[in-house]
Amino acid sequence: MSKKQLYTLEYPVRCSPTILYDFLATSSGLQEWFADKVDDEDGTFSFSWNGSEDTAEVLDQEEEKFIRFHWSHAPKDEYFEFAIEKSEVTNQTILVIKDFAEKKEIKDQSMLWDHQVKDLFHRLGN
Template identity: 75%
Template sequence: MSKKQLFTLEFPVRCSPGILYEFLSTPAGLQEWFADKVDEWDGVYSFSWNGGTPDKAKVIDKEEEKFIRFHWLHSEKNEYFEFRIEKTEISNQTILVIKDFAEKNEIKDQSQLWEYQVKELFHRLGS
């Protein structure tokens, strides 16, 4: 049984949900900010960094312009990482919500890694 915990990060983004979803759900979009090389075959995405061995993740759920949830093939069955697009009610601002799992003592490091990645995403979006 895994000791990993679910954690959530939220990032306001100045971008339409449609454009943001493309960056979160397509190999070309993910390759812009998330990994050096991204391929997809039959719902399984292959992510490579620095020419290393690819990590594979299966899309387990998605809704166009709302969210996409991946499961790393090497991780526990109940673990996933998710990109969710929400809108605030009052200001109608777009919020990127990232959910991921990490060991309790690794959540801070994992959060910083996501923050770095999201900064790269915002740079690509011009946001």
């Protein structure tokens, strides 16, 4: 099995970091766009999609800056992360997603993220 590699996606967002962070770091916010059902208990999030379930532990987070998750089934050094950055030039809020995938799967995984983020933007009124 080939080793997965880290890739990064960036999406400009028209909303405040405070509002965006709530959609990225709370079970109610994530349930709006990321999964059908999301529960959070002591830093472990349970996600459900069409009857399948997965859990992820929060590895690290900083309010209105980023949250990093680790899927329970993934190797220890892999994670997915939502970060919020500000463009110094335009002062625009940017959602940065970091995730791992095998090289040949990065394009498909990126398209999946694009679809998810489109749903998030719809919820945010973007």
